[in-house]
Amino acid sequence: MSSKLSLYKEFTKGIWEQNTTFKQILGMCPVLAVTVSAINGLAMALATTFVLVFSSIIVAIVKKLIPDQVRIAAYILIIATFVTIxxxxxxxxxxxxxxxxxxxxxxxxxxxxxxxxxxxFASKNTVFRSFLDAVGMGAGVLLSLILLGAVRELFGSGTIFGIQLLPDFYEPMLVMILPAGAFITLGLMMGLFNQIALSNKEKQRKKTIEKYLSTKNSINDPVGV
Amino acid sequence: MELLVIFFGAAVVNNFVLSYFLGICPFIGVSNKISSAFSMGLAATFVMVLTAIVSWLIYNLILVPYDLDFLQYVAFILVIASLVQFVEMFIKKMSRPLYRALGIFLPLITTNCAILGLALFIVLRDYSFVESVVFGVGAGAGFTLAITIMAGIREELDLADVPKAFQGAPITLIVAGILALAFMGFAGMIS
Structure with missing residues (x-):
């Protein structure tokens, strides 16, 4: 089975629609652990993207050679090699x-x-598609790690990427750079994004209803109102 | 005394889940019911202790003498994957009820970062053999403790009126954050 999305869509779906952190809730350990500051998040995301892209390419190339029973072990070995690099x-x-x-x-x-x-993905698709998918997913990881790192750094130490942003009288909230802050920030952010998605859906629903009603009124249907 | 410090350090003060963020996936995924959470904790503890023993032996008896320590990640992940497979077969033969209780959770443990994290910490901190085993038991106890408490809270949470946007993962993360705050109270116990 190969995917039928356009190449552009293949790349962009990972950034938000299927964002690994906020939508799929995968790979939470690094997300929570390293986002004490934005720069840490950036480094971690780049490392993850590098490993993701290269292991996707390799897996897509050798997918026909790997017997089905040992595929997970083979994938892990390929990944471990790139992580060592x-x-x-x-x-x-x-x-x-x-x-x-x-x-x-x-x-x-x-x-x-x-x-x-x-x-x-990579075990079922062509090399080029797997590459695009990996880059897109990596971009999604990058986005969420930097976002979370920046928010925690801003409130926890008053800086972003080491640049002072909040005025001196601001008392840094120590809890934000402690483990507890990671859980709470991520939970609140996830809730916020869910809320935005929900209200967008609600707006869309109302629009459709209005459109439906207005077409009905224009025909002047006596029963419709 | 030294060993006690390592045990409590791994179990409560620097809890694997709540302060190192290791094993978050099962912590969020398998913490719906106390019984399954406890089984998951036990299975993970079992594998953790075995991993501590085997990875210490492999690292110090094979990788270091032959100057192969750049292979440690590959070696550790292979050890863990085969160990999980072996434990699964062993339990299946030895005890049917236990196999049925743990069955589904065992394969999940391979990709539990707490296990690989344990092996890495043992290398990083240069633990002796006995210390490694105690560290493994402590980390496992800490994981079991955290996931069981979480499951207890989530069972109550099912009855609470949570805003729609926060249902599921968001509220679980916030609860975990509060739990992590509570665990910070242990911080002064070991200096």
Missing amino acids: VDMVMKASYPDLSKSLGPYIPLIVVNCVILGRQEA
Whole structure:
């Protein structure tokens, strides 16, 4: 079975419609753990996207060679290889960042987003489509990690990407950069997005009803009103 | 004394779920009912202790002597995947009722980041063999504790009038946040 979406749609669906964090609720560990600041979120998202894109390409290339029974193990091995690459590069070029992300870089291996895309998409689609899908999903991860990181950093330390934004008299809310803040912020954000989606749907429904009523009135149907 | 500190450190003070965010997926996914949450916790604890033992042995007896420690992620994930498979077969043969109770949760454990996280922490903190085992038991106990408490709260939550937009995952996350706040009370216990 191969997907019939247009190539453009294949890319954009991951950004919001099927956003892994807010819509699919997958791969929550890194989302919650590293978003103490926006820069951490950015680094984590780039690492995840790198692994996602390259393992999707490899899986899409070798999908015919992997026996069905051991496919999950094969995917995990491919993912683990790329994670090792990312980890080594990061340790060598950005030692500080690598230290602050700690064990969460190696934990990308068990990130359900990546394994999920291999199982649900790359193993059934062409290389190019898998590439687009992986880049789109990666962009979605990037969006949600930066969003969450920025909100937590803003309220927790008054800065975004290390730049002071809130005035000096603002007392930073310590709880926001503690683990509890991660859960609560993400919960509230998810609720907010759900609320927006719900009210949009409600508006659409009202519009359809109005349109229906106005066409009825214009015909001047005595029973319709 | 040292070992007690490690045990309580892993179980309550630095709870795997509530302060390291490891194992969030089952924590949100399998915390609907106390009984299944408790079974999940036990299964995970079992695998965690075994992982602590096996990964310590592999890392210190094979990877380090032969200078292969760049292979640690690949090695650990293979160990965990095969361990889960092995445990599943073993339980199936030994105890049917236990297999039926844990059955569905066992395969899920492979992708539980708490297990791989445990192996990574053992390497990162340079634990000795005994310390690793105690750390594994503590982490498992902490995971079981967190997921069981969460399930207890969520059973009550079913009866509460939650706004429509917050039903499901959002309210669960907020409850988890409050739970994490409560667990912060243990922070002073071990300095």
